Amino acid sequence: IPRDGAIAALRRFCQKYSVNGKIGNLKVETIIKLACVVLDTNTFAYKDKYYRQIKGGAMGSPFTMVLANIYMLEWEQKLLQHQHQHHEIYGRYIDDVFMTTNLTKEEILEQLNETIKTDPNIKITITINQALEYLDASVENIFCMSF
Template structure:
């Protein structure tokens, strides 16, 4: 309905090291607020909120790894590949991104996030977009982003283009993935 015009810009940003940058106390606070907001009769499923928080603390406080014959305890973030770390990172990001989501709703822009990859549209100038993103990242010193702003860009596995107000998309193949993608004709 006229939200994509010939000057609409696409924005993609990646949150740097999302899983390992989450501060323990900030993550627990975000999880607590999330549970309180979504609990039914003080429970998440069959667990009391306090039990969920205690279990989260156990997971975060017992992350350890070995490197060069030494053991280390991870004091910031969560273990890479852990399903719980992904859930916690998503909850942490959900709080952080609220200002951007509200801005996009007011300005009829699109906002979407897949874990640490964000896609937005905007009819602001590039300078105004950068200012908005800078203000948003300043709300949490743990979150650092790498941003691309253009009328044509790649997001996940799609190339997205604003062609004079007309949306064009095509499949995007990351060059680093090419040797590992089986051809369609493969018997595998």
């Protein structure tokens, strides 16, 4: 995720959920400054040389995971709204998304491609099928009619 985009998303998230400009005891601006420190001072050593990471965040860092989830929450809003309006399922765990739909394959591909275009930093692979693996589950669409 891009640093500036992530910080902007974090700011909007904090402002939306703050009470009197604070999350708990911290001012929103303090949270933003601390986030910048974490992202801007991410260093590592390799073969006796020090490097600074200039894009993204440290893999496995709890803060980076939260920041990525906040960033993705903004990105997926149109999909979430569509799924809610049509009483469909939408679930995301980190970078795996599962959706149900009654749209045609062409309609859902159009909707997904429109969403993908909104952020070139997010790369997704689309799998549309009657059955698929999601996390540790096998999911299959079985059409049943009751009489």
